[in-house]
Amino acid sequence: MAVSKLTIILSLFTLLSTLLQAKSTPQIKQVKVQDQDAQPFVGVNIGTDVSNLVSPSALVSFLLVQKITHIRLYDANPDLLKALAHSKIRVIISVPNNQLLAIGSSNTTAAAWIGRNVVAFYPETLITAISVGDEVLTTVPSSGPILLPAIESLYSALVAANLHTQIKISTPHAASIILDPFPPSQAFFNQSLSSVIVPLLQFLSKTGSPLMMNLYPYYVFMQNKGVVPLDNSLFKPLTPSKEMVDPNTLLHYTNVLDAMIDAAYSSMKNLNFTDVVVLVTESGWPSKGDSKEPYATIDNADTYNSNLIKHVLDRSGTPLHPEITSSVYIYELLNEDLRSPPVSEANWGLFYGNSTPVYLLHVSGSGTFLANDTTNQTYCVVMDGVDSKTLQAALDWACGPGRANCSEIQPGENCYQPNNVKSHATYAFDSYYQKEGRVAGSCDFKGVAMITTSDPSVKLKF
Numbered sequence: 001m002a003v004s005k006l007t008i009i010l011s012l013f014t015l016l017s018t019l020l021q022a023k024s025t026p027q028i029k030q031v032k033v034q035d036q037d038a039q040p041f042v043g044v045n046i047g048t049d050v051s052n053l054v055s056p057s058a059l060v061s062f063l064l065v066q067k068i069t070h071i072r073l074y075d076a077n078p079d080l081l082k083a084l085a086h087s088k089i090r091v092i093i094s095v096p097n098n099q100l101l102a103i104g105s106s107n108t109t110a111a112a113w114i115g116r117n118v119v120a121f122y123p124e125t126l127i128t129a130i131s132v133g134d135e136v137l138t139t140v141p142s143s144g145p146i147l148l149p150a151i152e153s154l155y156s157a158l159v160a161a162n163l164h165t166q167i168k169i170s171t172p173h174a175a176s177i178i179l180d181p182f183p184p185s186q187a188f189f190n191q192s193l194s195s196v197i198v199p200l201l202q203f204l205s206k207t208g209s210p211l212m213m214n215l216y217p218y219y220v221f222m223q224n225k226g227v228v229p230l231d232n233s234l235f236k237p238l239t240p241s242k243e244m245v246d247p248n249t250l251l252h253y254t255n256v257l258d259a260m261i262d263a264a265y266s267s268m269k270n271l272n273f274t275d276v277v278v279l280v281t282e283s284g285w286p287s288k289g290d291s292k293e294p295y296a297t298i299d300n301a302d303t304y305n306s307n308l309i310k311h312v313l314d315r316s317g318t319p320l321h322p323e324i325t326s327s328v329y330i331y332e333l334l335n336e337d338l339r340s341p342p343v344s345e346a347n348w349g350l351f352y353g354n355s356t357p358v359y360l361l362h363v364s365g366s367g368t369f370l371a372n373d374t375t376n377q378t379y380c381v382v383m384d385g386v387d388s389k390t391l392q393a394a395l396d397w398a399c400g401p402g403r404a405n406c407s408e409i410q411p412g413e414n415c416y417q418p419n420n421v422k423s424h425a426t427y428a429f430d431s432y433y434q435k436e437g438r439v440a441g442s443c444d445f446k447g448v449a450m451i452t453t454s455d456p457s458v459k460l461k462f
């Protein structure tokens with residue numbers, strides 16, 4: 001991210017806000033009020049640089065247990081798309097950057113891509129959007145010219161398959177394509193990128209697709225320490241004197257994410273686009289970092305992501321557009337332990353690769369997403385779809401060498417009924433997991449067990 005001028009601009013912003021108290025312009029709201037059916041949601045990104053990644057079907061059961069309803073993938077993995085069939089989980093699939101050239105230069109290749117990755121799975125698997133490339137304009141600028149041709153070829157193929165109204169196409173951008181983001185009213189897209197951005201916005205406007213943005217208050221905070229307060233980055237309640245005031249609109253910003261979203265709206269408005277909605281395809285906070293990343297802590301990650309979820313589910317929009325709440329995909333579901341340094345890169349996940357939570361979010365009362373996480377209690381249960389022979393072996397290990405307390409599942413004891421290997425295994429796995437103090441790795445049993453927040457004794461009537 002390149003935000004070199006941000007520090008100066010922000011100081012100016014604070015100064016101006018104290019000087020300009022009088023000017024107030026009513027907001028013109030042209031972006032349509034959200035469709036009642038299209039409630040804002042929180043989804044998760046699933047990166048897969050994870051050692052011993054669980055199987056696709058295990059991953060899907062885990063998502064269902066966690067009540068995760070929207071995911072974004074960085075590719076279009078056929079095994080996972082197949083496992084997602086009939087799950088009702090809504091999926092954004094992606095075209096990796098290295099496939100843009102092939103797709104953008106041939107309608108036949110684009111049509112084949114849609115056939116193989118969309119038509120083959122839809123509607124059993126609910127693909128809702130295709131994200132074409134990732135941060136192309138900032139990470140592989142040489143592919144900029146091929147971006148729109150790739151999007152348009154994929155769109156033509158969707159039209160041919162008559163799926164263009166159900167499935168949207170867009171491309172996620174880094175926040176750094178927006179210059180002078182603070183105050184939001186003065187933000188604009190880097191003009192050097194206009195030859196791509198203007199036709200892209202025309203496409204998004206014409207097709208009713210969102211502007212996808214990857215927005216990280218963490219990086220804004222890290223690059224502007226001392227100017228952007230930590231509390232403001234973490235959505236913590238602020239004293240009025242710490243709120244940022246946009247001197248042009250006199251709108252008060254209580255958190256950095258809203259300011260970043262409004263900067264995107266202002267940038268679009270500068271180019272006369274007022275009917276494209278912002279979708280936050282990535283946002284998050286790392287839970288661990290090296291010595292240069294002291295703010296990458298479990299506490300901060302928990303606070304940021306918990307408050308982010310509440311903010312989306314509260315549906316209060318942004319100061320500029322209170323009528324539109326952007327949906328957000330948290331970066332990311334799993335810690336990607338195989339990613340290269342800095343240390344934070346491997347520590348953005350809500351869960352470890354074995355599905356143990358890295359920390360417990362505090363989102364109770366907000367709705368249904370990861371709903372029971374404030375209860376500090378977790379349980380270890382059998383995954384769905386595991387064959388009974390494998391389960392029996394794991395059960396024998398738990399009650400034998402694992403020294404789980406299996407007395408209650410012996411014939412005649414309280415938890416003998418229901419007498420089947422699945423409920424006995426769940427009892428034994430959980431007994432082992434609790435005995436081991438719920439440490440990471442103690443709920444695995446060669447991949448047939450997973451952690452949950454709902455008490456299995458209720459479901460299984462032990």
Ligand SMILES: *[C@@H]1O[C@H](CO)[C@@H](O)[C@H](O)[C@H]1NC(C)=O
Pocket residue numbers: 104105106107153156
């Ligand atoms: C792809 O199809 C579109 C519309 O059907 C057409 O305008 C475009 O020229 C084609 N591109 C190539 C590379 O053939």
Ligand SMILES: *[C@@H]1O[C@H](CO)[C@@H](O)[C@H](O)[C@H]1NC(C)=O
Pocket residue numbers: 002137141176179190191192193
């Ligand atoms: C604007 O984009 C151009 C082209 O990618 C890039 O070279 C330049 O550094 C960007 N400007 C800023 C201020 O980020």
Ligand SMILES: *[C@@H]1O[C@H](CO)[C@@H](O)[C@H](O)[C@H]1NC(C)=O
Pocket residue numbers: 270271272
């Ligand atoms: C936006 O619209 C205004 C008013 O019609 C016009 O003056 C301006 O040139 C337009 N800007 C762009 C970037 O098209």
Ligand SMILES: *[C@@H]1O[C@H](CO)[C@@H](O)[C@H](O)[C@H]1NC(C)=O
Pocket residue numbers: 376
């Ligand atoms: C949750 O559990 C952890 C570790 O078992 C403990 O340190 C922490 O105090 C607990 N928190 C609450 C709110 O009970």
Ligand SMILES: *[C@@H]1O[C@H](CO)[C@@H](O)[C@H](O)[C@H]1NC(C)=O
Pocket residue numbers: 405406407408
């Ligand atoms: C095993 O569990 C039973 C029932 O909860 C309990 O009475 C017994 O003391 C436990 N045994 C051990 C060794 O902890």
Ligand SMILES: *[C@@H]1O[C@H](CO)[C@@H](O)[C@H](O)[C@H]1NC(C)=O
Pocket residue numbers: 065066067370371372452453454455
């Ligand atoms: C939350 O707790 C309730 C009551 O214990 C349970 O029925 C429900 O399944 C739990 N939800 C999750 C996501 O664990």
